[in-house]
Amino acid sequence: MAIFEVRGGNKLSGNITPQGAKNEALQILSAVLLTEQPVEIHNIPNIIDVNLLIELLKEMNVKVSPTGPNSYVFQADDVNVEYLQSEDYFKKSGRLRGSVMLAGPLLARFKKAYLPKPGGDKIGRRRLDTHIIGFERLGATFSYNSDTGFFALKTDELKGCYMLLDEPSVTGTANILMAAVLATGTTTIYNAACEPYIQQLCNMLIRMGAIIEGVGSNQLIITGVQKLQGTTHTMLPDMIEVGSFIGLAAMTQSDITIKNAGVASLGIIPEKFRQLGIQLNINGDDIHVPAQERYEIQTFLDGGVMTIYDNPWPGFTPDLLSIVLVTAIQAHGTVLIHQKMFESRLFFTDKLIEMGAQIILCDPHRAVVVGLERAKQLRGITMSSPDIRAGVALLIAALSASGKSTIQNIEQIDRGYENIDGRLQALGADIKRG
Incomplete structure (x- = not known):
């Protein structure tokens, strides 16, 4: 030790x-799964939690190419979704809380995802309710495996809806937002978190082709699109x-x-x-x-x-x-x-x-x-x-x-x-x- x-x-x-902002990085890196086109990200912090998430993306067959100090290009054009059911994924994804952020993009694009029990800091209870209830309202179903500690989520189609979050969770808002950008119809998220990290994610998704209104407020209105494109993004300090x-x-x-x-x-x-x-x-x-x-x-x-x-x-x-x-x-x-x-x-x-x-x-x-x-x-x-x-x-x-x-x-x-x-x-x- x-x-x-x-x-x-x-x-x-x-x-x-x-x-670069750690809490922003975990959301932005997860969002690369929303498109098959290259996404270039700058000012990525070289820290354990972020490096673990990049490792997970590589294991899922996402192409990861360094372009300079703290800068990478990610391309998720050949994602191995079956890796999500492997024992190796179960072990790695439970090591950090940020892995829960993969669920929204995976549900949106591949119609299935897995949420591990929250890892990371031992600072008290960290609920997943906001994430899962939000996914349910968009049309996903879930089951819980007590042996692995994983929630399995799946959907035939995500459909836009109105939802009032029970808490303005930053990670919950980000996860639901990333699922909603590829859903059919319009999604309204009220009592949404509006931290700069969420604003950064919204602006990145808009550059990728998403339609999002209310950036910076506690009400986000998302009109789903069929496909997103690549972009370039720089993390906040x-x-x-x-x-x-x-x-x-x-x-x-x-x-x-x-x-x-x-x-x-x-x-x-x-x-x-x-x-x-x-x-x-x-x-x-x-x-x-x-x-x-x-x-x-x-x-x-x-x-x-x-x-x-x-x-x-x-x-x-x-x-x-x-x-x-x-x-x-x-x-x-x-x-x-x-x-x-x-x-x-x-x-x-x-x-x-x-x-x-x-x-x-x-x-x-x-x-x-x-x-x-x-x-x-x-x-x-x-x-x-x-x-x-x-x-x-x-x-x-x-x-x-x-x-x-x-x-x-x-x-x-x-x-x-x-x-x-x-x-x-x-x-x-x-x-x-x-």
Whole structure:
């Protein structure tokens, strides 16, 4: 099992560029199955989850040709649908959550698909109900195999319909959207997710010949077409990396410039870090975070304790709550972190408490952070990364701590962050992979 050895306390400086968006990549790569023509994709992050999905596509006979760093051409003109029933597919597809995104395109084009039990992070229950109910309403039927843990889906023909989603699931919206673009008739998806990732997918599909109205809203209207063509697509910068680097700069009192940050697609993210008292200077598409000795958490206008919580877009993304929590450790003031979506995502706080943080875990969804105000430094310990975002939060804590920290199970971090140790070393971090 790989580890990071971190010696904290260094002030970092320099420029860092975020990778392509992980959550967008899993949708966009799945969409290549919707056409037999070549699809060229740029700014693909070189991370475990994305590489596993590319591996799956290759096993399904999709032609994959690299065209440069982080760029590939995909052509799904000879897809082996029978591979979906193989033991090898069962094993591989269950290793990451992103494999569920293959279901919509496969149902649309080949009339059958398989959904594995969700893999990936151990952060709580991750339901497939939204996906499956959406497919049912389009005309698919499903059965569940308790031995393999797979849902088998099939259809004679997908037909457009109106549906009100029970939750604005990003992956659910994307999956249903990809099925609907080749369905007969018109599909209306209300309470759809409208994250930049969904907008990117919609715009890519429109370039491929799909007819989609309402992009950027919570109501998507899709008029099905018979066939889609190839296209070229470039991923957005990863907003979660951008937020992670802001938190890193604040905790380590570093002067860092985040280059090509995709500022126009960050939504409320910069404002939430400003609520922690962090100074951000936005210059074009770059974000400069100057070194700050002190940052003070704001209060509400009535003097109440600041609460930061996750919400569907354009609310604050749940993937950055772990970063906000760790960043608040050295702030002046108090903040309540309310993680609504996942019931296990705050459990990593026990390691932060062991490092010296003042955190009260109220319940599985809420934690109060009382800022240390730089009165004392965190101390290095040995810990394990439970999920992607908590892993990077622990890494940020370790880089700000005195002494040596060892982070185990860093495969979780590698699932979502490309060459994170190399890029942080370039800023002056003392981090070694072992």
